[in-house]
Structure formats: C-alpha cells, structure tokens
Amino acid sequence: MFLEADAFQSIVASTPLVSIDLIVQNQSDEILLGQRLNRPAQGYWFVPGGRIYKNESLDAAFRRLTEVELGQAFARENAALLNIYEHFYNDSVFGDTQDTHYVVVAYTLKLPSGCVLQPPAIQHGRYRWWSKPDLLASDDVxxxxRAYIA
Structure with a gap:
C-alpha cells in the first residue's frame, strides 16, 4: 500500500519502518552498492533495498524490491537470510528535523552466472561493484x- 506524504510522515515520526536490504553478490564475490540520492544516508554508498508495505508478504516484497531496485525480479527462495538489523538515522526523507528507525531484514542474493543487472537510477544515482576489502575500508560506504560484510 502506497501512502500519501502526510500519512507516511506521521508513521515515520511514530513507529519503526520494516524493510528488506539486498546484499547482492556477483560471481567474483563483489557486492553491488548504489550511491543514495535521498535521505536518510543521502550521498553514501548503500545496498539496494526498500520498505515492506502493509499487507505485503515477504515473498511479494522481495520480488517487488528486486525488480524496482535491481531491474530484475528474483524470488526470496533464491536468497539467504543474513540477519535482522536495526538502523537509526538522525534524518528522514522529510529532512533533518525528523529521525528514522528501520527494522531491516537483510538477505544475501548471489547472482547466477551470466546474470547482468541494469538497476534504474531512482533511489541511487549510480551503481558500482565493490570488493569486500574496498567496501570495508571506505568511509563513503x-x-x-559495512556491518553486513564485517
């Protein structure tokens, strides 16, 4: 369910959001990151992902988010649950006067051989494959x- 801005702002101010993050690995064991266009974490390199909608199953959310974020739909059964995380931000999509709290269900998705992604530049301005050592060493990530990889 997509929410109007006023309703969503009230929810962000009052409750945690539940989301899925996608730790996407290619055949070279590199991780796909995008440079975020929006708050929170604007300007940072971050894994693809997004919110789970009300009345949306985890399977449906995973399929929708992989299609929207990666340009190709994948089934949740093809991924491995990494862990559950809490993310706290001092800002939100509405600016720097409201904080955001996420409960994140993180999945690792290893791409099959020959799979080429063409993620849209909607949430992230550009994308890049990162080696794990480079990802862990960069303050731009x-x-x-970085906690997903450490």
Whole structure:
C-alpha cells in the first residue's frame, strides 16, 4: 500500500519502518552498492533495498524490491537470510528535523552466472561493484552497509 506524504510522515515520526536490504553478490564475490540520492544516508554508498508495505508478504516484497531496485525480479527462495538489523538515522526523507528507525531484514542474493543487472537510477544515482576489502575500508560506504560484510 502506497501512502500519501502526510500519512507516511506521521508513521515515520511514530513507529519503526520494516524493510528488506539486498546484499547482492556477483560471481567474483563483489557486492553491488548504489550511491543514495535521498535521505536518510543521502550521498553514501548503500545496498539496494526498500520498505515492506502493509499487507505485503515477504515473498511479494522481495520480488517487488528486486525488480524496482535491481531491474530484475528474483524470488526470496533464491536468497539467504543474513540477519535482522536495526538502523537509526538522525534524518528522514522529510529532512533533518525528523529521525528514522528501520527494522531491516537483510538477505544475501548471489547472482547466477551470466546474470547482468541494469538497476534504474531512482533511489541511487549510480551503481558500482565493490570488493569486500574496498567496501570495508571506505568511509563513503555507509556504516550500516559495512556491518553486513564485517
């Protein structure tokens, strides 16, 4: 269910959001990151992902988010649950006067051989494959993303 801005702002101010993050690995064991266009974590390199909608099953959310974020739908059964995380931000999509709290269900998705992604530049301005050592060493990669790899 898509919410109007006023309703969503009230929810962000009052409750945690539940989301799925996608730790996407290619055949070279590199991780796909996008440079975020929007708050929170604006400007940082971050894994693809997004919110789960009300009345949306995890399977449906996973399929929708992989299609929207990666340009190709994948089934949740093809991924492995990494863990559940909490993300706290001092800002939100509405600016720097409202904080955001996410409960994140993180999945690792290993791409099949020959799979080429063409993610849209909607949430992220550009994308890049990162080696794990480079990802962990870069201050441009958000701390929440580095926590998935550490």
């Amino acid at each position: 958000h701390v929440h993303t």
